[in-house]
Amino acid sequence: MPHSACPVAVHASVTCRASGMAGLREASVPGAPPLPSRFLRHADEHTVVGIRAVQEALATLGSRSSNGSGGATDRFAVVAGPCNAGRPASARTLVNLRDGGPVTVSPHVVPQCSLHALASAVSVGLGIHGPNIGVGGGPEALFEAFITALSLLDEPGVEGCWLVLTAWDDEPTLDDRGDVPAEAVCRGVALALDRAAAGSLRLALRTAPAIAALDDAPTPSQHGHPSLGTLSAFLDRAAAADGADREPSHDGRGWSLRLGWGAMVHLDLDPARLGAQARRRDAA
Numbered sequence: 001m002p003h004s005a006c007p008v009a010v011h012a013s014v015t016c017r018a019s020g021m022a023g024l025r026e027a028s029v030p031g032a033p034p035l036p037s038r039f040l041r042h043a044d045e046h047t048v049v050g051i052r053a054v055q056e057a058l059a060t061l062g063s064r065s066s067n068g069s070g071g072a073t074d075r076f077a078v079v080a081g082p083c084n085a086g087r088p089a090s091a092r093t094l095v096n097l098r099d100g101g102p103v104t105v106s107p108h109v110v111p112q113c114s115l116h117a118l119a120s121a122v123s124v125g126l127g128i129h130g131p132n133i134g135v136g137g138g139p140e141a142l143f144e145a146f147i148t149a150l151s152l153l154d155e156p157g158v159e160g161c162w163l164v165l166t167a168w169d170d171e172p173t174l175d176d177r178g179d180v181p182a183e184a185v186c187r188g189v190a191l192a193l194d195r196a197a198a199g200s201l202r203l204a205l206r207t208a209p210a211i212a213a214l215d216d217a218p219t220p221s222q223h224g225h226p227s228l229g230t231l232s233a234f235l236d237r238a239a240a241a242d243g244a245d246r247e248p249s250h251d252g253r254g255w256s257l258r259l260g261w262g263a264m265v266h267l268d269l270d271p272a273r274l275g276a277q278a279r280r281r282d283a284a
Contacts, residue, residue, distance in 0.1 A: 081145025
């Protein structure tokens with residue numbers, strides 16, 4: 001049975017248009033651990049925004065510490081749930097293979113487009129030594145990532161978990177070369193789940209029948225699946241000190257995700273502890 005609840009120590013979200021992805025690959029995050037030189041040169045778009053979100057969260061965590069080190073997360077697990085990652089790179093590879101033969105195929109496409117690429121990049125690039133795993137990969141990635149992260153919290157030696165979620169706002173239609181439209185938006189969200197944290201957010205797994213009455217569940221995307229954008233919007237509200245931008249349909253203190261087997265994961269916001277705990281950067 002997954003861990004039933006855990007505080008969220010810090011969180012961050014990043015959005016980037018396809019036109020700004022090249023700049024984001026080389027950009028640094030002040031206050032966050034730097035990546036090795038050209039570390040993201042061949043990375044998939046999901047990896048770029050996902051690892052950037054973790055860096056933003058680490059910068060926030062460090063800014064809260066008097067010594068600048070922030071909370072230690074080097075023994076955390078990393079769970080990444082990318083939705084349909086690797087499609088553009090795979091499409092471009094097939095086009096190159098068709099037009100130029102095997103010599104045009106880059107060996108980077110295999111490690112950079114695998115399900116575990118994002119989790120591994122976060123682990124290797126930022127020096128995180130706990131277990132790392134990619135889950136989902138398709139439209140169910142959001143569901144599976146939350147459950148996996150809560151499950152890993154009970155593993156021996158795991159002090160917490162980085163939960164990293166990525167998706168295009170609208171799955172892009174690729175052109176004949178496999179390229180993504182410049183205006184397409186890719187989004188990354190990172191949450192640090194830490195049992196010892198004292199943040200304003202708490203992630204909980206609920207299985208009581210009463211959960212069916214909750215009306216905080218995110219609005220499904222146009223394809224019938226929950227949108228990562230709704231989670232990002234809630235986290236933005238959670239980072240607002242006064243909560244002035246709450247939606248009129250509810251009190252703005254919760255975000256819920258219904259699971260297919262009758263349970264629900266829920267992020268609860270404690271208004272007494274609201275504060276500027278996360279930074280949201282629109283990278284492009």
